[in-house]
Amino acid sequence: MATSVRVPLSRERVLTAAVGLADAGGIESLSMRRLGQELGVEAMSLYNHVANKDEILDGIVDIVVGEIEIPSPGDDWKPAMRQRAISARAAFTRHPWATGLMESRINPGPASMRYYDSVLRSLREGGFSIEMAAHAFSVIDSYIYGFILQELSLPFDTGEEAAEVAETIVAQMPVDEYPYLVEMAVEHAMQPGYDYGNEFEFGLDLILDALERMQTDA
Amino acid sequence: MATSVRVPLSRERVLTAAVGLADAGGIESLSMRRLGQELGVEAMSLYNHVANKDEILDGIVDIVVGEIEIPSPGDDWKPAMRQRAISARAAFTRHPWATGLMESRINPGPASMRYYDSVLRSLREGGFSIEMAAHAFSVIDSYIYGFILQELSLPFDTGEEAAEVAETIVAQMPVDEYPYLVEMAVEHAMQPGYDYGNEFEFGLDLILDALERMQTDA
DNA sequence: TAAGGTACATATACACCGTAAGTTTGTCAA
């Protein structure tokens, strides 16, 4: 009688729906009840496929990390690092909620492991010693996540928006108390064509060039 | 009869207690009810001094930022940036919960404004153009927050702990699947004397040196 | 001294949250 084909739930379907929910309404809109609803199921049914909500959070972070393009064997380390940085920023921009989750998530999933391993491989094959590879990994990764974190905490998305927001903020800011902040806002952030996102590649290249110099000098 | 002197609640007392609660039990232990309890008051009484919980979160982030040593007028930009980076890391290490809050907090408080302004002043007085100051600010800040974020997401605190954790992780890791991860763990992180925190100054100096070179070359 | 206003603490209530425990249902093998 019931012609509807029962599509069974699965860990994968749960996680995919969770990513969709977080994308649509932010991480705070991801509750077990809403997630169940999204899947046409009661909240408690989800517990047949994941141990608890923490496991869901770990899982969706790993999904986002899995979207980052990883270096292939044989790639030159410098363009490879450049590319993976840009790809990481793109992934976290698509899923802004994932950035804040990084801090609280302890258990790396398989995609994260593969990601880290391929980055280290790229550096080691590029001639970095173990210690220098650790240095390079740390500084590049810190920069990537830090930049994304800062970018996401800005109260605007586009350059035009930035100018508007800056204008209203400056208007109600005690100018003589924060003169350099005002200067930066008025003479830089409020200028036409400004886009904070453009800063990303400046810092990235500064770091990559410095690492390259350090490597060739040694 | 009642000899107890009534100490009235205030926004400041609320925020201070909130910082204490978050320090003691993490940010998820900070609830309005527990906070009221801490202050000997019902949860709803807090709303006479703060608009809502978000305002508390904004407020305690600003308190943490206020603990960062800021450059004084006249300081050389490079040691000033170095010092404020180290001081920022120390502040966020004392209050780890604040790092994750940075992403979700939009409204900078007075301490944050003063902090940003003094950093910009240091760079501008150090000879950076507005554009270069923006570049430098972005790359240094991104690095600082990114590093802290990474450091906090490590599942260990000390070098010895790191070695232990690495050992158990590697033991259950498919070695041939993540060879470079294993190499890094065994030949670096598990070595005596290892401490991820030492990476901080390497990356910091790499960035500061690169900025200095860029400035003198120009 | 009395009256009125203001500031702030409280009490109650609502809609949500994660999840423990127990019960029912759907599906497939014997």
Add this chain to the structure above:
DNA sequence: TTGACAAACTTACGGTGTATATGTACCTTA
């Protein structure tokens, strides 16, 4: 047909932020 098992559902508990309404203690002014 029966039995077993997986997976869905139901109910319930103790927590969350906060809207609303209700005291209550103090200060100001007459």
